Amino acid sequence: MDQAQQLRNVIKKQNQKPVRDSARVITVTSGKGGVGKSNVAVNLAIQFRKMGKKVLIFDADFGLANVEIMFGVRPKYNLSDIIYHDREIDEIITEGPLEIGFVSGGSGILGLNNLSKDQIVYLIHCMDSLCAMTDILIVDTGAGISDSVLEFVAASPETLMITTPDPSSLTDSYSLLKALYHNEEYHIHRNCVHVISNRVSSQAEGQAVFDKLNSVVKQFLEGDIHYLGMIPQDNAVEKSVRQQKPVSICYPSAKSSEAFLRLAESLLYGQNDTAYAKWGITKLINKLVNR
Secondary structure, X not given: OOHHHHHHHHHHHHOOOOOOOOOEEEEEEEOOOOOOHHHHHHHHHHHHHHOOOOEEEEEXXXXXXXXXXXXXXXXXXXXXXXXXXXXXXXXXXXXXXXXXXXXXXXXXXXXXXXXOHHHHHHHHHHHHHHOOOOOEEEEEEEEOOOHHHHHHHHHOOEEEEEEOOOHHHHHHHHHHXXXXXXXXXXXXXXXXXXXXXXXXXXXXXXXXHHHHHHHHHHHHHOOOOEEEEEEEOOHHHHHHHHHOOOHHHHOOOOHHHHHHHHHHHHHHHOOXXXXXXXXXXXXXXXXXXXX
């Protein structure tokens, strides 16, 4: 029996387990690297935790391990141990600051960037056991339009797309959206994409960045994306990265930290806390498995 068939059998067996209450799933992605995607994932997790929520981060940016670097914590296990060493998902959860748990994507591990579709589905299915452990699961994907990124985003009820004023960032964000719209598992009426404008000089520039992206999405994709808000350019972010501590912990009064708080509040208490919040891990798994 080949590995793909073994994975399919495991998925089929685990999918017969009773459905549990779902945590809220929020996937963070970007069209290109270097736009602050993982920084957003980590700092939103901290703000959610400060608001009393249990939070886990699933680092699906295979091979780069940005989350552990930002937390300054070295995990004993990572995602490769699930695929290659038969570890269970709860064995590879590492505790970060403020008791935020995270699953490391690993660093420099050969093969994780070229997982088969069955392996990707199996990894996502493993998140079923996280339902009882957390209120919010943040999935930090890789950047770009690789199969692993598209699998996670297409299966997620809520996606935060991070972009910047850089023209190449906007172009790559559009390319990611175009790839999603051509993915038969992605449905614009069931998958909500929120855009966050990062490293902008003002509220006006943040809105302008979104408007540029939104105009081409409407014109050429006939799609529907939503503006969540902005994160200003802030030297405190760069300082915190060098210290391997999130800015929301190092400099809680920094303008970027306050922006992360507003974004978290909008996700928890704003109009975004609707049907998407109720469509959590279980439906994400079922959507991937029942194809």
